[in-house]
Amino acid sequence: MLLITCPHCGPRAETEFRNGGEAGIVRPRDPAALSDGAWTGYVFTRQNPKGRFHERWCHAQGCGRWFTAVRDTVTDRFLSFHPAGEQPDEAGR
Amino acid sequence: MTRFSIFSLARNALSGHANWPAYWRSPEPKRGYDVVIIGGGGHGLATAYYLAKVHKVTNVAVLERGWLGGGNTGRNTTICRSNYLYDESAALYDHAMQLWEGLSAELNYNVMFSQRGVLMLAHNTHDLQIARRTVHANRLNGVDNELLTAEEAKAFCPQLNLSKDIRYPVMGAALQRRGGTARHDAVAWGYARGADRLGVDIIQNCEVTGIRVEGGRAVGVETSRGYIAAGRIGCVAAGHSSVVAGMAGIELPLESFPLQALVSEPVKPAFPCVVMSNTIHAYISQSDKGELVIGAGTDQYISYAQRGGMQIIEHTLEAILELFPIFSRMRMLRSWAGIVDVTPDRSPIIGRTPVDNFFINCGWGTGGFKATPGSGHVFAHTLAHGEPHPINAPFTLDRFVNGRLIDEAAAAAVAH
Numbered sequence: 001m002l003l004i005t006c007p008h009c010g011p012r013a014e015t016e017f018r019n020g021g022e023a024g025i026v027r028p029r030d031p032a033a034l035s036d037g038a039w040t041g042y043v044f045t046r047q048n049p050k051g052r053f054h055e056r057w058c059h060a061q062g063c064g065r066w067f068t069a070v071r072d073t074v075t076d077r078f079l080s081f082h083p084a085g086e087q088p089d090e091a092g093r
Numbered sequence: 094m095t096r097f098s099i100f101s102l103a104r105n106a107l108s109g110h111a112n113w114p115a116y117w118r119s120p121e122p123k124r125g126y127d128v129v130i131i132g133g134g135g136h137g138l139a140t141a142y143y144l145a146k147v148h149k150v151t152n153v154a155v156l157e158r159g160w161l162g163g164g165n166t167g168r169n170t171t172i173c174r175s176n177y178l179y180d181e182s183a184a185l186y187d188h189a190m191q192l193w194e195g196l197s198a199e200l201n202y203n204v205m206f207s208q209r210g211v212l213m214l215a216h217n218t219h220d221l222q223i224a225r226r227t228v229h230a231n232r233l234n235g236v237d238n239e240l241l242t243a244e245e246a247k248a249f250c251p252q253l254n255l256s257k258d259i260r261y262p263v264m265g266a267a268l269q270r271r272g273g274t275a276r277h278d279a280v281a282w283g284y285a286r287g288a289d290r291l292g293v294d295i296i297q298n299c300e301v302t303g304i305r306v307e308g309g310r311a312v313g314v315e316t317s318r319g320y321i322a323a324g325r326i327g328c329v330a331a332g333h334s335s336v337v338a339g340m341a342g343i344e345l346p347l348e349s350f351p352l353q354a355l356v357s358e359p360v361k362p363a364f365p366c367v368v369m370s371n372t373i374h375a376y377i378s379q380s381d382k383g384e385l386v387i388g389a390g391t392d393q394y395i396s397y398a399q400r401g402g403m404q405i406i407e408h409t410l411e412a413i414l415e416l417f418p419i420f421s422r423m424r425m426l427r428s429w430a431g432i433v434d435v436t437p438d439r440s441p442i443i444g445r446t447p448v449d450n451f452f453i454n455c456g457w458g459t460g461g462f463k464a465t466p467g468s469g470h471v472f473a474h475t476l477a478h479g480e481p482h483p484i485n486a487p488f489t490l491d492r493f494v495n496g497r498l499i500d501e502a503a504a505a506a507v508a509h
Contacts, residue, residue, distance in 0.1 A: 001402040019393040036494045044346035044437045044493045048335035050397045076398050
């Protein structure tokens, strides 16, 4: 089980959290203007990196807030945690 | 190569079993092949076998980063069934089932395919409705499946606990009698031996590190053992499909999750069939070696670590013990995880990609083993002709653009 550090509540067991997948996905401002391919990218295509990954977590059974974590998907080790609105360092993504 | 028979067995017994030949050669990679298959698991090896056998394409290499069948082929719970809801899936998985039924004879290798029956439990009214719908859909597609009452399910699997006092009492079940299990390693080895006999080069410890693309066409692969030119490339890399496709500049709608399984200590025959429950998430069978083989769920986060959280295993064992209190004193021996590549609609992607001559067979997610023969058979057709077989034609990468999804999320018992 992962030990996840909520930026608001501190380190807690993974069972308190809900994973929200890739972080930083922005809903297109004008979906009707997109091609089918671009819409597919928004809806279905996800980064699936072997290595550093920016992902969303929700502290569902704690403060209930969403935040961003940077994790290495090979070691499952977390590199940093960021409250919503704070941009993780994009380098090495 | 020796053909296995009672005579070869007797002959080798007389010489103390010291002279059995190797199942396959370990050739040095050639400079180029007509077809290069990336991934030496069951699907990749089956693809190579059917390429050589059915399509007479024998200048083929299978490149495996580690050892044959060391990935998900050796990590799954070996369940074979074809009771999928939609027409496209029923055709694909039952194609595999029909090949399973003759596979040991076809390969001259005992894959220990055992049609002991797959029982899928229903625990509430909705489960029963879905089971009834699936049974009807299967029978319209010529796939055997029947609806049982709870008592009939217990007659088929006497270990089942029908107590009304458990959290999710058993209210009925769907039974596919043709379903069952096969020996996963034997499937990889049998296909490898068969492919090797037909001239396919099986190259282990050969990691693909790059795909060479020129003018929108894939022309070869960079590997840890040098560059290998390829007429066509088939990527059958399971959990690492995103990584390999990324080398060719292709983004796939896949996420890779750890999926765990575990086995108990081996005991005498104590369990007659395969039992699955989607609702409380459990599946269990007993291997011929005597271990209870138990499938757990996926972790909630993407990972390539081949290990998962203990709470996932606990969750499954809680469900197993409610259904089968008989096993409460069993000790678990080993647990592990495989990395499964999950698509948004839980159906595989088999076919062309935006890069010419680079084909993919991926996205089998939590349930690829059952499809191994069919997957290899239709992917061999796709690689030989450059066009999909009618059975895998609906399973394109394009379906995520045009919206013709094949939504089988309910078909897998695995919680995801």
